Structures are given as C-alpha cells and as structure tokens.
Amino acid sequence: AMEDVCAKFVSQKISKARWRPLPVAALQPPDVFATGSWDNEDNRISIWSVGDLGSVGLNGEYQGEPQLLCDIRHNGDVMDMQFLDQERIVVASSTGAVTVFRHHQNNQTLSANQRWEKAHYHVDQDTSCGGAACTGVICNNPEIVTVGEDGRINLFRADQKDAVRTIDNADSSTLHAVTFLRTTEILTVNSIGQLKIWDLRQQRNEPSQIFSLTGDRVPLHCVDRHPNQQHIVATGGQDGMLSIWDIRQGTMPVSLLNAHEAEMWEVHFHPSSPDHLFTCSEDGSLWHWDTSTDISEKPSFLHQGGRSTTYLSHNTINQSVVSAWLSNDPTKDRMEITNLIPNQTLSVNTLDILGPCLVYGTDAEAIYVNRQLLA
Amino acid sequence: AAVPSQVVPGADPSARQLCFAWGPAEVLVCETLFGSRGGFLSRGDSGSGWRLLPGALTGCVAGTGEGGPSSSRLFVVRRDQDIYIQTLRKLFNESHGIFIGLQRSEEELAGKSRKAQLVQVSKNYRSVIRACMEDMHQAAISTRDPALHSQYSTQVSILSAMELIWNLCEILFVEAAAAGPLLLRLLDWVRLHVCDVDNMVREVLSSENPSKHELFWNVVDIFVLQGRMDEARHLLSKEASANPTSVNMYKILDDLMKKMPVPSLGNTQTLTEMELKWQHWHEECQRYLQDGTFASNSHMESICKILLGDEDAILEKKELMTTWYHFLVTRLLYSHPTVKPMELRMDLFLGGESGPEPLDTILMAAFEFEMHQVIKECSIALSNWWFVAHLTDLLDHCKLLQSHNLYFGSNMREFLLLEYASGLFSHHSLWQLGVDYFDHCPEYGRVYLELHIERIPLNTEQKALKVLRICEQRQMHEQVRSICKIMAMKALRNNRLGSALSWSIRAKDAAFATLISDRFLKDYCERGCFSDLDLIDNLGPSMLLSDRLTFLGKYREFHRLYGEKRFSEAAKLLLMLMTAHIAPCSFWMTLLTDALPLLEQKEVIFSAEQTYELMRCLEDLTAGKSDKQKLQDDDVETMKVEMLRLALARNLARVIVKEGTLEGS
Helix, strand or coil, X not given: CHHHEEEEECCCXXXXXXXXXXXXXXXXXXXXXXXXXXXXXXXXXXEEECCCCCCECCCCCECCCCEEEEEEXXXXXXXXXXXXXXXXXXXXXXXXXXXXXXXXCCCCEEEEEEEECCCCEEECCCCCEEECCEEEEEEECCEEEEEECCCCEEEEEXXXXXXXXXXXXXXXXXXXXXXXXXXXEEEEEECCCEEEEEECCCCCCCCCEEEECCCCCCCEEEEEECCCCCCEEEEEECCCCEEEEECCCCCCCCEEECCCCCCEEEEEECCCCCCEEEEEECCCCEEEEECCCCHHHCHHHHHCCHHHEEEEECCCCCCCCCCCCCCCCCCCCEEEEEECCCCCCCCEEEEEEECCEEEEEECCCEEEEECCCCC | CCCCCCCXXXXXXXCEEEEEXXXXXXXXXXXXXXXXXXXXXXXXXXXXXXXXXXCCCCCCCCCCCCCCCCCCCEEEEECCHHHHCHHHHHHHHHHHHHHHHHHHCCCCCCHHXXXXXXXXXXXXXXXXXXXXXXXXXXXXXXXCCHHHHHHHHHHHHHHHHHHHHHXXXXXXXXXXXXXXXXXXXHHHHHHHHCCCCHHHHHHHHHCCCHXXXXXXXXXXXXXXXXXXXXXXXXXXXXXXXXXXXXXXXXXXXXXXXXXXXXXXCCCXXXXXXXXXXXXXXXXXXXXXXXXXXXXXXXXXXXXXXXXXXXXXXXXXXXXHHCCHHHHHHHHHHHHCCCCCHHHHHHHCCCCCCCCCCXXXXXXXXXXXXXXXXXXXXXXXXXXXXXXXXXXXXXHHHCCCCCCCECCCCCEHHHHHHHHHXXXXXXXXXXXXXXXXXXXXXXXXXXXXXXXXXXXXXXXXXXXXXXXXXXXXXXXXXXXXXXXXXXXXXXXXHCCCHHHHHHHHHHCCCHHHHHHHHHHHHHHHHHHCCCCCHHHHCCCHHXXXXXXXXXXXXXXXXXXXXXXXXXXXXXXXXXXXXXXXXXXXXXXXXXXXXXXXXXXXXXXXXXXXXXXXXXXXXXXXXXHCCCHHHHHHCCXXXXXXXXXXXXXXXXXXXXXXXXXXXXXXX
C-alpha cells in the first residue's frame, strides 16, 4: 500500500539505489542502502539508513524517513553501482572510471578504496584516448565485470591493479548492462537488441551465444537472471517491453510483455521470492509483476484500479520445466501487475528489492522506501 | 517606470557605458570603452537596457579581471538566482508534481468541489514552502560557517514571506472567503505568521505561576488581540482565583468574552443574525465600560476597550502585534467582524513615517484585490520566478486572470511560466522539470522547448536517450534528427561504427546511414575483412533505411554464402547486386573481382546467361570511363580487367560445353 512508502527529496537526481547486502543468516530486514546521483555538477555517493519502522526520533521526526549517514563526491555521473560486500561499493562512472568505495561503519565515512581510471575509453581517429562511459557493473566478490559505451568488457579483481581480462571491441554497439549467469559466464545486453553470453574461461574474444529480438532490434537496457532457475533471463527494452528468455533454447525471447511506455531502466527478480519481478521506467512508473497469485481464487482484483492492475496473457511456447515465468498452463497463465507509483511524472531510474524492502530513486530528486512490500 | 533599475554588483554604468547580449537564460553584460558622458546609461535615469531586464533578475556575477579602471569586465547575469540554491531544489521538484497534478485535474468539477480542489492545491504548495523552510532552518542551525548561517537565515525569511503572501492570496482569491468566514481565515493567517510573540507566550505559560509572571497581562492581551478567547479566559481564571476580592469583575469580563458572537463557518446563521447578536453584545460591553465596572483594574479595562474595537486601545498594544496587518485584522475582529471582501480595502490605513517595505506593498495590494499588482510586486521583490509562476498559474486555474493579456501576445500566466522554465533549463540538472512547464504553455511553450532542448549537453548516451525521449514524445522531428546526428558523429569520431549506425537508424537518417556504410565498405576494401560483424549480420529490417546499407547487408550475405560454400547462391546474389543496381558503380570492380574465384572453381557455377550478364557488367564499367581515365588507370587495373575477360571467356566455353552436353543427353 502507498501509505507504507517514505519519500525524501534529496536535491540530486538519483541514478542508482542499492540495498547493502545482508550478512548470511541475518533475520533483520535490510536497513542501509546506497545511492548515486547523475547530471549534477557535483555528483555524490550517499549512504542512507532507515531506522526502526514507526518509532519517533528525538527531534520528533518520523524514523521511517531515510537518514543520511555519509556521502562522498563522485567524478562524473553514477552509471551503475553494486555492493561488492558489506563494506565496499563498486561504482561505474560516465568518465569511464570504475571506483571501489569503502563505507567505514565505525565512524560513518566513505573513502575511495581503489580506482581503475580508464577502464573504458575510446580510441578516436587521432588515437588520443577519451573516456567512454562505463554503463554497467556486476560483482561476484572478488570479481568485478564492467561494460561500457566503448563496447569493451573488463574483468577486474578487487585489490588487483590491472584488469584480469579485457575484451576490446567485444560489441560493436553500446553495451548497456551486464549480469552474471554463472560464476564464469556473463550476460550482456546491447543497443541493437541483442543478449549475449560470454564464457570468461574461453580465450576467444567472442560471445558463446547470441540471442536477438526479432523485428526492429529495439535496444535493451537492463538484464536480470532468475535467482534459482538460471536459464530464465529477463530483459527490458527501449520501448518499455519486458522480454523473458529461456537461454537453453532458441535465439528469441520466450515471451514479450507489454509494459512501460518508455525505456525500462531496470529489471529485478526478487532475490528470495522470484515469482515477483520489479521494473522501472523513464515513463515514471514502477511495476510489480506477480506470478504467485492464483487468479481463479481472486478474480475480483480486476476492477480495482483501472490501468494499474491488469492481467496479461503470456505469449509463450511449450515449456518442459514448470516455472511461472515460462508456463503456459491456462489456469496459471496470468500474472498480476501493479503500478506502485500512482501519480507518475519524471523517470524512475533505479530500484532495488531485498527481503520485504523496496527502494527506488527518480529524476524528481527523491528516494522512496517501502519496507513492507512483501511482508 | 514599470520596473525599477537593477544595477549589477560591480558594474558601474555611471563610469562606463555597458553593452549586453541576451542568452536563453543569462544576459552577458560588459563594460565598453566609452565613458558615460555621451552615453544614455547612468544611475539617475536608468537606461533603456536595464528597463528591459525582468524584475526578478538578480545579479550573479562572474566578473573577470579585477583591478584597475582600464580593465574591462564581463558579467554573467542570471535570470533566476534562486534556481542555484541547493536546498530549494526540494521546492522546485516537489512543486513540479503539484503543478502537473493541477494541470491534469478535472476542470469539469463544478462549483464547490472544484474550489475545494483548488484550495487543496494551494495548501499543498504552501506545505512544500513550509517544509523547505524547515530544512533551511535546520541547515542554518547546524552550520558553523557564519556566512552560510546568514545566507540560510535570509532564505528562511524569504520563504516565510512567500508563504505569508501565498496564504493571504489563498484566503482572498483562491478560496474567496465570504463575509464572516473571511475574518476567521484572516485570524488563522495572523496566528500562523505572527510568531514573534510565541516565545513570550511559551515563557509565561511554562512558568511556575503564570499569573505572577511580569508578562502575564501581555500574554492575555496577545490572546485577546489574536481572538484566542478560550486561551485568554483560561489564563484569566487563574488570575481570578488568586484575587478573591475582584472575582466578580473577572466573572463579568469572562462572561463577555464567552458570549462574544463568532461568525460561523457553516451556514448555521445568516449574516443578519450574526450582526444582530453582535450589536447586542457590543452594547453590553459598552454598558459595563461606561458604568465603571473595570475602573479599578486598568488591564481589564483596556481589554474591554479592545473588545469594543477602540482603535486607540488596540494601538496601545502595538508592540504585541508587531505588524500592521495584525492590527488590521484585530481591529476588524472587534469593530466589523462581518467585513465583506470588498470592504477590506477601505479599512486599510497607511501608517508609519517610513516608506512601506516591499512585503507591505504586496500585502496591501492583496487586500485591495489588485491581483496583478501583487504578482508584479512579487516579481520585483523576490529573487526567483518560482513564486509568481506557480501563484499565477493557480490563480489562472481559478479563472481570475483571463482578461489580462500582455502586449506581446501571450498572457501573464504563460509569460511567467516561460520565465521560470527557462531558468530551470539554464540549470545543469533541473532542466528536466522545465519540460513539463513548457508543455503547459500553449502559445510559446513549444518554441521555447525546441530552443532550449538543443542546448542540453549530451555527455552520455543515457542522457541523450532521455533528451531524445522528450523530443520523440512531442514529435519534435527536427530535434530528434539533430540529437541522433550529434550522437552518430560522436560515435563515428570514436571509431564506433556500430553505435553510429544504430543512432542513424533511430533517426531514420538515410544520408548518414549511407555515410557509415561507406566507411564499413572502405574498411573492408582496405583490410579485406569486415569489422562489426555482430551488427552487420543483424541489420534486420533497418537494412532498408538506405540503399548503401542494403548493399552492405547483402554484400556481407554474399561473403557468408561463399564462406559456407553455397557457391551458386552466392553467384546469383553477386550478379543481382550489379544488375539490380544495388551496388554503387564504384564498387563493381570489387564485385567482379569477387567473382573471379567463383569462375575458377572446378565446377561450373555461372550459367551461360549469367556469364553474359557478367560480361555486360564488365563492359559497362569499362565503357563508362573516358579514354583519358583509361590512360590514367594503372597497370593493375588493366590487368584485372584482362584477367576477368579471360576468366569469363573460359567460363563461357566451359558452360557452353556443359549445357550443350546436358541438352544433348
């Protein structure tokens, strides 16, 4: 429900928001997240805490509102951001640099721990080097993979000065996002509607598999992999379409779902309840896709909110493995989709979901936290 | 003069003539070589140039070259200084949402519900101002830098004045409170904004024995002056219990205060009823005063006089009211509680020896229902366009400003929105907010947006995509093309042919796609292999964008077929590229050369007919050249042609034999 959402205007456009990962076997919900800004003269990485829910602080302020713990200047737009572990955050910059920041929790400060200055760069006709925006980063401690507008893929190892592996000109178009498929394989999406698998063990500088949208080759902007069933991959495109791919078969998406009206900037499976998926878009909306509901039991949902709650039919082909995302079983062949932002205006650039908690950031310079989304 | 002159700090129009150049959001001002004598710019009669500058334009100076009198300086004068204040970004962003909500709101809602909706919008705006004020106040408290502290404090007082003005406009214009409720609203307004006495009230109330406090009567007076009768009576009852001798006197005053008729907010009583009751009560107060009931206690006597609306008695408490508008409302409360909106102006008085402050002028204009004057004065006094733009828009939605058109064609609402949005666009980060404001300016919004959007620096592809989305949603084809072209050129410069091509495909820019295809083909001719195969192999329908792109895709397909040893398909495609004129003539020689290995395969691939066609292609190519050109062609070229002729002749011989044999058998 919307009343559980806390908003805070932060005087900077938010490009990325990420929950700090929880320690193994933690019982508490996440309470600290990081944000990065873009398009400011002075961009920042900030760490926020959301205290106990509902309790009132000393000055009478509502504690649910995120409180700034510390922040640090960041050179260039924050293009992507991932926690490497509980203390370190890897940040991709529009300058082409990749920086590891350390959050010192004892004295609430941030410091730059390590930096690869020209991780991504262009070699122009005069062979001088200019930075190229690093568009995506993904971590699997200690490994860090980055992709960029230069079509380059870098594999770094934290605490190691030089790149472990670099694939120059891996893609002739812009790479928009990257994620791990398995420990040695990565997935990338690019600006001509392709999804590629790269096996980092192989010395060949070519993808091991290429998947592609048919028709108009709409650019893909984001990618996420199902946390339990690794063959299921979701991507989001420039036209706001959500594509579900089964990378075991075919070269085309298994289903295409009409979603947003503009660029889908992020897509995330819920890490522990992967029947739920979240997407956000330039059109200012954030959608919750729920395949866990059995429609036959609650058919009355339809009239609730006009456009905000709708059921879409899967456009699927026959699947052998039963997964809500690939299934075409007619009774389960539907999903409930809810727009979590009713009065949308400016772009929702980022979202992150962990446990019952959702955080998202917008171009309207606000961050929103919902701590009871999947409670 | 409509707008008083503004002098840019540091610039001295009395010493030198200034010249200026308009930018979209800034004015460049520079000192010229000319002295002031012959000039028309001087401090005294402000030059025509200055009169053109909008009122809210405040100097933000980036002077270059400090020093001697001969040094010339350049000033950048920003249109809207407050845009650059970090804390105010919250105000801009949050009010943007309210603004959009108002534009989308249902105009169809009739009468009361529409008014309630508009009042709610007004309250939302005010709560954003207040929230911002809180933040600014916190910032002022927490900073240790005295300069910052005073800067924040100034902002707090500006925001507070903005809220004060807005609130009054809300009562008088948006809600347009009728006689009766009007006074109650004005009282609320005074209570909310006259905070100077709050500390005194708090001190007295929290003391151990309030009635013994030296400021006790001051606080009672404050309550009475603000019409807070219950609180005043509560305090008085404490004093009464401490003075058993005069308990009767207290009781009478308490009774008068209790019985004071109050206008009702609902429709429970008519104005006439209220006025009758008031008359009756007034006479009762008068009686007690005249028979000397309170003669023994000057405090209570003065309260009774206040209740009677005695101007002198009220003026005596000047210090407790701190502002003239408090006095105005208090006097109305006790002399004319059923004041009608239009009677307010007659109740205004212009006191004070010194000239009125801008805030006073604005509030007085509001009390006089001079809406346009309010907006004009605010434009002059405030260093931002935010306030007037949003207030005017709201008043316009209340249908209060329709008749007012400016001489240059657009109305005041639009003019102010355009100014505000232009200011947003001059900001490196807030420009996105400006788009929606331009959208709601029917006359010039589109033109402004087109002019401004082209100036947004596109430092990353992601930002370019966001700008592009704005343009595409509004069918701004010209801007879409130009953005894609800029991005394609950038990519080309960085040797990112693939990216360059996808940008020109997005803009459906055939000419540029051709240019890039030529680069690919040139690279191929030089290196003998294709770069960016992942792209060329996946062109899909976008291949049809330009002929050259089609050729590139098809030519690459020929190579694939050849590589897969599907020779006859490859041969057919190769020939088709020439006969259907898909290949540019300059590329025919390369294609014919590509045919050589096919001609020399063990197996015959080209049919007789196809061979004739190849021959015709070769002859067309060579015949097309003048003799002079032929002479200039190097030996390699001549040899190539000879080799081709030979190969074609041999192939023809083989195919005649083969086809003859096949027919014969």
